Amino acid sequence: MCNNLKIILHLYICGIFISLVACTITTPENTSPSLMIDGNVLTVMGNEDSIYELGVKIDNLSTFDIQVGNREKVDVYDLLKVPKQYYAEIAYRLVHANGDIGMSFSLSGHYDTTIVVHVEPPEIRCNKVKVIEGACAPLSGAFEIANVESDIIRWAYRNKLGNIGDSTIQVMSNYLFSLSHSEYNDYAVKNDIPVITSFKGIYYKIESDLIAEKYYLFAAKTETEIEAFVEDVISMKFEGATSSLDQRISCFRTPSTSGVMSIFLIGIDKNWKYEIIPVGLICVDNIKPSTSYIGLGNLESYQITLPKNRIRITVPQNAPSGSGYAILSTNDFGGTGLSCNVNFRLDFCGDVKDITLVREGMFAKWLSKKRMVIDLQKIESPYLFSFELHLEEGDNYLPVIITDKVGNKTEYQLNIPAHFIRSDAPAINIENNIENNIY
Numbered sequence: 016m017c018n019n020l021k022i023i024l025h026l027y028i029c030g031i032f033i034s035l036v037a038c039t040i041t042t043p044e045n046t047s048p049s050l051m052i053d054g055n056v057l058t059v060m061g062n063e064d065s066i067y068e069l070g071v072k073i074d075n076l077s078t079f080d081i082q083v084g085n086r087e088k089v090d091v092y093d094l095l096k097v098p099k100q101y102y103a104e105i106a107y108r109l110v111h112a113n114g115d116i117g118m119s120f121s122l123s124g125h126y127d128t129t130i131v132v133h134v135e136p137p138e139i140r141c142n143k144v145k146v147i148e149g150a151c152a153p154l155s156g157a158f159e160i161a162n163v164e165s166d167i168i169r170w171a172y173r174n175k176l177g178n179i180g181d182s183t184i185q186v187m188s189n190y191l192f193s194l195s196h197s198e199y200n201d202y203a204v205k206n207d208i209p210v211i212t213s214f215k216g217i218y219y220k221i222e223s224d225l226i227a228e229k230y231y232l233f234a235a236k237t238e239t240e241i242e243a244f245v246e247d248v249i250s251m252k253f254e255g256a257t258s259s260l261d262q263r264i265s266c267f268r269t270p271s272t273s274g275v276m277s278i279f280l281i282g283i284d285k286n287w288k289y290e291i292i293p294v295g296l297i298c299v300d301n302i303k304p305s306t307s308y309i310g311l312g313n314l315e316s317y318q319i320t321l322p323k324n325r326i327r328i329t330v331p332q333n334a335p336s337g338s339g340y341a342i343l344s345t346n347d348f349g350g351t352g353l354s355c356n357v358n359f360r361l362d363f364c365g366d367v368k369d370i371t372l373v374r375e376g377m378f379a380k381w382l383s384k385k386r387m388v389i390d391l392q393k394i395e396s397p398y399l400f401s402f403e404l405h406l407e408e409g410d411n412y413l414p415v416i417i418t419d420k421v422g423n424k425t426e427y428q429l430n431i432p433a434h435f436i437r438s439d440a441p442a443i444n445i446e447n448n449i450e451n452n453i454y
Contacts, residue, residue, distance in 0.1 A: 048085075048122050052130065057089045059122065070121035074108065076101045091118065091132055096194050103170045106190035109134055110183055137189045141200070142225045144280055144292045148263070149219030150211055151278050151295030152204040154328060157195070160188045167191075199320070199327040202293045208275060210298040210335050210366070212421050218263040219278075225292055227282025229256035232266040234276045234297060238321040240269050241279060245289055253283070273299045274337040277319050277328050291321075293328055298335045303425045304367050304417040305340035339365020341391070341417045343372075343429055348406075353381040355406045357431060361398040366419045367391050372402055373414035380405040406433040 048061030050069075059067050062085060069083045077098035083089060095105065095118070108116055114134045119126035146153045155162055167187050171179045179187075211217065219232055233244050244267065248254065257264050266278055278294040319328040341363040348357040361370065369392075374385040387402055404413065412428035 050120060050122055050128055052128075055091045055132075057091060057094075057120070058086055059083045061085045067122060070119075070124070070126060071097070072119040072121075072126055073098060073101070073105065074117050076104055091130075092134070094118070095132065095134075099195075102191055102194045103167065103187070105194065106187040107171075107176075107179075107183075109136075109190050110186045134190070134193075136186055137193045139189050139192060142223065142290070142292050144221060144223040144225070144294055146295055147220035147222055149221075149266075150209045150217055151219075151297045152206040152208045153295045154202040154204055154277070154293045157192060157201040157203070160185060163188045163191055199325050201327050201329065203329045204296050204331065208296045208298050208331075208334050210300050210337070210421050212301050212423070213299065214266045214268060218265055219294075220263050221260050221280060221294065223260060223280055223292060225280060225282045225290060227290070228285050229253045229258060229283045230260060230264065231256055231281045231283075232264055232278055232294065233281055234266055234268040234272070234278045234299070236272060236274075236276045236319055238323055240272065241281070241291060241321070244269070245281065245283065249283070249287055256283075268299065273301055275330050275334050291324055291326070293326060296328070296330065296334070298337050300335070300337040300366060300419065300421050300423065302338050303423045304365075304419050305338070306417070306425060306427055307340065307342060308362075309338065309340050309365075335420075336365045339363070339367040339419055341367045341370050343370065343415060345429075345431060348431075348433075353405065354403050355433070356401050357404050357406070358399070358401050361389070361396070361400070363391055363396045363398075366421075368418050368420045371416040371418075373416070374402070374404060375414070377407060378404045378411070378413060404431070406431060408433060408435055 048059055048065070048067055051058045051060055057069075059069065061067060065085050067083050067085070068080050069089070070078070070080050071094050072078045073095065079097060081089075081094075081097075095116070098105075105116065114136060115131050116134070117129060117131050120128045120130075141156060164184055167179075167184050171177070214234070221232070229248075231244075231248065233241060235241050235244070248256065255265075255267070268276065275296060275298045277296055279291045280294050281289055281291050283289040316332045316334075317330050319330060320326070341361065343359060343361055345357055345359045348355045359372075363370075368390075370389050372387040372389075374382065374387070379385070382403060382405055389398070389400070404411075409432065411431040411433055413431055415427055415429050417425045
């Protein structure tokens with residue numbers, strides 16, 4: 016879990032410093048709205064059901080207006096979060112002013128109320144986890160300095176600040192995390208998500224500072240799955256658990272779950288309380304390719320969200336789908352009684368790798384046996400092609416094999432109906448070897 020910031024407000028009026036418990040600044044006319052400051056909360060005191068324009072200025076960086084209702088409470092720190100384009104500058108000023116930054120407010124068009132907001136440097140303390148061995152795309156939290164360090168250095172260089180030093184970068188990263196932080200701890204991946212058919216035979220070596228009596232790795236998409244799993248293992252007296260992360264550990268999942276999911280490290284203590292840490296993303300593909308159209312879900316990035324644990328994991332747009340389809344069809348061909356040049360249309364999507372058409376048996380009656388393998392990674396859908404086959408009158412069932420990227424196969428027979436128009440006239444064979452003599 017990550018600690019919240021502590022905010023202390025001070026007020027400067029006419030150059031005199033006053034520590035605030037509560038105060039009210041009013042305009043000369045009693046009918047005008049007034050601004051009350053209590054702790055880190057601002058309240059506009061005015062006419063009932065009225066809406067007011069509150070002007071906000073953060074140092075000399077940003078000026079903006081917000082609409083505030085009568086007696087509506089506004090958190091000062093929420094206002095500090097508004098100008099996102101100035102986060103780096105705000106964080107830098109907080110570091111070099113020992114956590115102080117000036118803010119001014121206006122209800123009458125003049126910024127006549129000024130306070131100094133003091134923000135205690137946040138101490139980011141979250142459980143760490145590192146994957147030493149095992150298939151997954153490791154997750155990293157937005158609070159980790161490795162995710163913002165290069166951006167801070169780039170910002171400092173562009174603003175000609177020189178080398179600001181590692182200690183400044185560290186505290187700035189903490190401030191940046193706090194400014195951009197929502198109610199969730201956000202995680203994301205940088206590596207490609209591996210695809211497996213199951214966790215059988217796969218073991219993980221994990222390093223973490225999470226202290227617990229029993230440990231599990233569990234792959235899931237929802238909080239409900241995790242809660243059900245914890246209930247099950249507790250009821251079974253921690254069957255399959257490990258007591259130390261010094262050894263390799265296997266990963267569990269709900270049997271019906273497939274597709275992209277997150278692996279979580281679960282630590283359970285002797286009182287049955289548990290904590291979870293996101294470890295990495297994995298795609299379980301145990302689904303055979305379909306021979307008909309199937310929706311492949313959202314093709315944009317999406318999130319795995321655990322509201323109770325305040326965890327939100329972004330699944331990238333290029334994540335594997337874990338499913339796919341290939342639809343083979345034909346309605347046009349022509350040929351002789353020996354063979355037909357059959358025209359095919361192939362529509363496909365998802366994780367299908369290749370499709371194989373098998374010419375054998377009756378289909379190779381007057382032709383050689385052959386397997387036409389089409390690599391779907393090298394073509395675009397739809398794909399048009401032809402394949403020479405021998406067809407008989409009526410239904411002809413051509414063997415077809417569809418394979419996905421992890422080896423799941425679908426084998427079926429495609430019906431190719433054939434109807435030939437035959438002539439009842441006897442065949443005439445005339446040898447044109449008569450020597451004509453013209454006199």
